Amino acid sequence: MEHLFTDTAYMLTSWMVGLGIKPVWADLILLVVQWAIIIAIVTVNVIILIWLERKVSGFIQERLGPNRLGPFGAFQTIADAMKLLTKEDIIPSRADRWIFMSAPLLFIVVAVMLYAVLPLGKDMAVVDLNVGLFYFISLGSLSTICLLMAGWGSNNKWSLLGAMRSVAQMISYEIPLAFSLLGVVMIAGSLNLGEIVNAQNRYWFILLQPVAFLVYFIAATAELNRGPFDMPEAEQELTAGVYTEYTGMRWALFFLAEYTNLVAVSALAATLFFGGGQGHWLPSWIWIIIKTYLIMLVFMWMKWTFPRIRMDHLMAFSWKVLIPVSLANILVTGLGIEFFRGMGW
């Protein structure tokens, strides 16, 4: 069970090489297959996640949530997806057409590309990159531009305001996010996600870096534009922020990308702080799914528990609290590493 996927991949490559295909091309084809599988899993997963989110919010708010279609309303999201697929695709006549149309596509492309380095099990990253963690952070920063494109392209004041808010928020929270991960990198001594997982053989990093995890969790919530930090799309004041002018499938793409990002960020948290695929009895890829889902449940719990924070408070919180705390965490980590080295650990 443990080597199910790695063995399948190996068999596939050797089969292709046996057919007389050059190893380079066989690797390329394997890459395409892996991408296709990841995209398929992500899409199907979002259907489950949206249902789960609605059920969790219903549970927290003491109501039933979706309960008409299928057992426990499980088919509700599928019906919603069908509805969105058949809706008219409206493009405002004064919109900046190309920017408006390409923004959701780029957003989902960036979101899916994050999965390239995530080890979804032992030795199961699509690309085993030396600077994997850094890749994750720097690609994540590109999603700001997609939101900015959407806000600008819509030619709508609400959209633009929403875009401004989300960009200001994402840029400010990117800094504590990256700083919080530095503590982990310092202890593991590597930017390779697989090696960071291996470094957690004895202790999970949540035990060594609890402050870093808290900062990461808060900053990630803001990066995802999720509640309680969802000012960019605050319905009461901005209708739907960036998404105001989007309809049908383009709107659904944004939604898809947001949940894709949520999974990626949670999987990264599981990898960095909860030992990734490490665990007893079950194969590593099942462990990482369990851990990712648990972290996502906490994200949902937060969203439906806390009220929104005011925009200026939100920015002040990042610059005046999170960044100093994460910097102090780096200092303490460095001192701790030197101290324990001096003790001869």
Added chain:
Amino acid sequence: MSMVTINDMAFVCIALFTILSALGMVLSRNIVHSALALIMTFIGVAMLFFHLDAGFLGLVQILVYAGAISVLIIFAIMLVMHGEPNQTNRFNPSLGTHLWGAYIALLMTAGLVAAIWFSGLPEVKGRTVEDAVGLLAELLLGKYVIAFEVAAVLLLLAVVGAIILARGVEEK
């Protein structure tokens, strides 16, 4: 005749992409389109770094330039922009400005070429550096630590200056 490898083809594609986006930036009439083309240029440069096996530098290029600085540029543009967006990046018709532009571009190119030529950068051929990030860190925090720190102080000063410019000094 030498063979055209996949590597060369990749380089040509990336270089074409970069140059075309740079041209798009210069030639676009809409200044927001120009800014977006600039981001594409940055990404093209990052891909050139990847192609040279300098993954870390490429990612820095994406994070700092494509992800942060260009967003600030777009912000600034949007905040000061008024009038029709299609007219925001107009061409200046006078010949004198053209000449000045050409002159400055030439000067920049000459400066860059001279800098690369005389810096005596060692040529790395046919071998990839294993732990590029570690080596880079050792150089930045060892041999070049003073330049590194000076750059940091410079940025800090710029931030303080920007805040003072934006908020103004309190009159007593």
